[in-house]
Amino acid sequence: MTDMPSVSDLPYHLPTDTQGQLRVLARILDVSPTVAEQSGEAGVEAMCATILYRHLDRRQRIEAMEKIKSLPNKAFVAKLVKVTLDTTFVNPQWGLWSLTNEELADDIRFHQTVNKIGAITGATLSLSSGKDVITEILRNGRLGPKGVALLVIGVAFAGNSSELDASIQEQQRRSQIKDSPYFQ
Structure with missing residues (x-):
C-alpha cells in the first residue's frame, strides 16, 4: 500500500473536527452538504482523494478511487467519481480546487x-x-x-x-x- 495523502495535504486550513471538514469540503466540491456530513471520516478521506486525484501517481490513484467507491451512498460516489475524472482527464478548469x-x-x-x-x-x-x-x-x-x-x-x-x-x-x-x- 502506498502512502495515501490525507486532509493535511490539502492547501486549505480546515476545521479540526470531522463534521466541520465535511461541510467545508462539500462546499469546495459543490456537493450536497447533507450527504457529505452523513459520510463521516470516510467521506473526508474520499473528498480529499477527489481533490488530490490529478496530482497522484498511478498507484495512489487506484487507492484514491477505491476510497471514493467504498462510500455507501452511490449517488455521492457517482458525483465524486465524475468530478475526479472530469478534472483529471477532461478539463482541470472544471474544478479550480484541483x-x-x-x-x-x-x-x-x-x-x-x-x-x-x-x-x-x-x-x-x-x-x-x-x-x-x-x-x-x-x-x-x-x-x-x-x-x-x-x-x-x-x-x-x-x-x-x-x-x-x-x-x-x-x-x-x-x-x-x-x-x-x-x-x-
Whole structure:
C-alpha cells in the first residue's frame, strides 16, 4: 500500500473536527452538504482523494478511487467519481480546487488580461449596449446581426468575469496556503 495523502495535504486550513471538514469540503466540491456530513471520516478521506486525484501517481490513484467507491451512498460516489475524472482527464478548469497554486495564478492572470482587453476596447457588455440590444428586439421583433454580435461579446466577457471571480475566490480560500507537495 502506498502512502495515501490525507486532509493535511490539502492547501486549505480546515476545521479540526470531522463534521466541520465535511461541510467545508462539500462546499469546495459543490456537493450536497447533507450527504457529505452523513459520510463521516470516510467521506473526508474520499473528498480529499477527489481533490488530490490529478496530482497522484498511478498507484495512489487506484487507492484514491477505491476510497471514493467504498462510500455507501452511490449517488455521492457517482458525483465524486465524475468530478475526479472530469478534472483529471477532461478539463482541470472544471474544478479550480484541483489546480496547483501556479495553475490557479496563471488562470487569474489570463482572466485579468481578458478583462483588461475588454475594458480597453470597450467590448464588454455595458448598460448602454444592453439597452441597444433590448431596443432592437422591441423595435424589430428580432435580434439583428449587430445585436447578436453585442450579445455574444457581452456574454463572453461576462463569463470571463465570472470565471475570474471564481478563481479569485479559490485563491482566497487558499489565502493561508499550507505547504503541500501536491499544490506547489
